[in-house]
Amino acid sequence: MPNSDTQDGVHNKITKEFRYHLTTDDSVQAQSFSGNVETAKALFLTDDYLSNNDTNGTQVEYAITADGNGLKMTIAFGTKGTAGIAEADDWTGIWATNHDVMIAAKSTCKERTYVHTVLDSVQTKALRIETIDATPHLF
Numbered sequence: 001m002p003n004s005d006t007q008d009g010v011h012n013k014i015t016k017e018f019r020y021h022l023t024t025d026d027s028v029q030a031q032s033f034s035g036n037v038e039t040a041k042a043l044f045l046t047d048d049y050l051s052n053n054d055t056n057g058t059q060v061e062y063a064i065t066a067d068g069n070g071l072k073m074t075i076a077f078g079t080k081g082t083a084g085i086a087e088a089d090d091w092t093g094i095w096a097t098n099h100d101v102m103i104a105a106k107s108t109c110k111e112r113t114y115v116h117t118v119l120d121s122v123q124t125k126a127l128r129i130e131t132i133d134a135t136p137h138l139f
Helices: 035-043 047-056 091-102
Strands: 009-024 059-065 068-077 113-118 121-133
Touching: 035 059, 035 068, 047 068, 047 091, 068 091
Parallel strands: none
Antiparallel strands: 009 068, 009 121, 059 068, 113 121
């Protein structure tokens, strides 16, 4: 659950979309979440990423993308309201610092491979995750 620090407003809203692409031809890998956002979150995002959002975000919402193959997330941040607080010590700064550490450690999104059978032959293809800035926001 996100923090509830909205006394001084909510700021710095960002929206991201996550999709897996086949590395062989860059096509979007079709997904089937059965309309379940929790399933999509568990497929794409690490527990650390979700925890950072919940701990440091003030408002967070997730949805399955319009094409049904990705996850969309909007997050916004309150402020601690402490006079003279350094930007890096407020919710947005803490989230961003943790996010940068996770990106460097490659621990924001889950790595995946695509496995399918063709004529009794199992084929494995690498997937890469693509994260883009998106609009409109979910809230």
